[in-house]
């Protein structure tokens with residue numbers, strides 16, 4: 001190995017020298033380009049801008065603008081190159097393999113890193129970007145026969161050697177050859193580290209089944225069912241980076257991608273991954289953000305966190321049960337059918353068309369208007385079609401308005417008291433008349449989706465007529481009345497948000513996200529069928545990556561048919577569901593414990609061993625608080641950086657936080673504004689979904705607090721957030737799932 005070590009040291013030195021040389025070149029180019037951009041801009045303002053009023057010189061102006069844009073793009077490109085070189089100088093590559101392409105002579109050494117490094121003089125490629133087609137060999141094969149998908153087709157050959165490196169601060173710490181997929185020891189080392197407050201990239205140790213998802217280009221709808229900690233979120237982000245790299249050809253850019261994120265804390269948590277991979281961040285939005293945008297602040301819907309808080313808080317009361325059933329029903333496929341029927345019924349029977357008169361003449365009868373509306377062959381949304389009918393009526397009215405004004409003037413002239421202001425008074429009368437005419441038209445040309453939704457609950461007769469032949473929940477009357485009362489109070493629950501969005505989008509259409517070509521939906525199990533219908537309306541042409549874990553649904557039963565429903569709703573030509581069954585986040589002991597909570601068979605875990613979870617009984621709440629304080633300090637003292645106390649609800653989290661903060665530095669993670677930080681935090685378990693901590697301490701896992709199915713899922717989510725240590729505290733009787 002000594003000879004090999006010398007060779008590797010020499011190669012590293014050479015690579016770093018190339019990076020430095022290329023970076024210096026880019027830096028020199030950058031200062032020249034900067035000057036050119038400034039000159040081009042000044043030129044535009046000094047020479048072309050003064051003429052911009054002159055139509056004939058617009059072409060010249062355009063030319064200038066084009067040049068400015070080109071210079072700016074060139075400059076930005078150079079800045080990005082420099083940033084890329086800066087980001088790889090410490091670790092230029094992490095892997096190598098030797099590949100002998102069929103009938104192409106001896107093997108070639110392929111080094112893999114975050115970005116490509118090429119010597120611009122000799123054109124020798126020193127390092128290949130991990131997203132390059134050939135790099136897939138590194139993630140997918142053991143030494144032996146191998147192949148990769150090149151633009152020209154499948155290339156076969158022999159993988160002769162596979163090597164991994166740890167290089168830090170441009171120094172080779174170690175390297176080793178590996179025969180297994182990706183050497184477990186490196187993964188072991190990475191997974192044994194402390195959790196970071198922002199998610200990290202995993203390029204060095206992407207696993208084969210993960211790589212197959214990241215590089216999948218064959219499907220318009222790619223769904224991933226993966227157990228907790230199997231890398232779904234990581235993969236989603238690496239897939240975005242891959243698509244952006246691959247998209248250089250298809251012109252996919254970061255503004256063409258959107259991530260539907262479960263909550264703002266999660267959005268912040270994952271916000272470093274793409275920049276770390278050298279890509280711009282893409283837009284992230286929660287379902288509530290989208291609703292706010294579509295409703296344009298007409299009203300705000302309750303957040304998902306508030307919905308869960310209320311459901312969890314009252315889960316054992318009749319009221320809580322009713323709320324869950326109501327939410328379940330309003331997200332269901334049955335309710336989608338009812339809304340579709342409502343829209344059809346509205347179009348046929350509920351629009352209050354009326355005869356239109358102007359100046360004593362009938363312009364259009366009620367029946368004529370209705371026929372015109374129902375004969376819509378263009379398929380444009382209802383609201384737009386009604387608007388067209390209104391415009392068309394106005395077109396008929398305009399030529400009659402002069403005559404009508406004359407008539408009004410005559411009437412005014414013949415009446416007493418307006419001798420001096422006949423014209424102005426007549427104009428005023430005419431304006432008033434037009435306003436009331438418009439108001440009469442609006443009665444049937446404007447649709448109010450909120451009012452329509454309210455009518456569904458206000459008029460049980462209408463509701464039952466529309467739901468004929470459909471299975472309704474037993475407590476449907478209660479659902480109708482509680483929704484009616486809520487809406488009357490101006491309360492728009494989270495579960496009413498999707499139906500309202502659906503009605504509005506179906507009635508009015510939209511053009512909110514014309515640029516989005518790729519949508520990534522994380523925590524897919526948390527969205528109901530109706531919400532997927534809304535996604536389909538919002539992003540009809542986009543391709544989708546949908547990732548979830550049915551075991552982490554909280555308020556519903558785990559249901560594998562979720563993916564069939566998504567596939568049926570989004571209705572893409574090429575769709576596939578892939579599974580990730582191996583968990584990487586938690587230690588073997590924590591994973592085993594968490595599986596037992598759900599009464600499940602052993603899953604596949606990455607074998608990283610740590611201490612068994614601690615189950616700590618306490619006589620009183622005070623003694624539990626004391627024990628938690630002591631243990632938290634101990635964990636932090638042992639070098640664990642993030643220690644989280646997970647509570648069942650936000651209310652409990654606030655209570656615990658106020659008790660603890662008197663004794664120990666602690667932060668409360670707020671569902672909206674919060675972020676993961678180092679040190680000790682208190683967080684509600686349902687908000688912790690998608691996040692991770694070195695140590696998780698579950699607060700109050702006694703029978704009274706955790707006994708329902710919903711509680712079991714909450715406990716499961718809480719426990720699977722822990723990387724290294726799990727400690728569960730309770731008073732009185734222990735909860736039955738442990």
Ligand SMILES: Nc1ncnc2c1ncn2[C@@H]1O[C@H](COP(=O)(O)OP(=O)(O)OP(=O)(O)O)[C@@H](O)[C@H]1O
Pocket residue numbers: 187190191200202205206207210226227228229230231232233234235549584585689690691692720
């Ligand atoms: N191939 C890998 N190499 C290194 N770390 C990995 C790998 N795959 C996953 N991990 C790590 O496992 C942890 C869990 O990953 P991630 O959050 O992406 O999983 P998830 O499936 O989305 O989890 P959950 O559904 O529980 O939120 C992260 O710390 C991630 O870095």
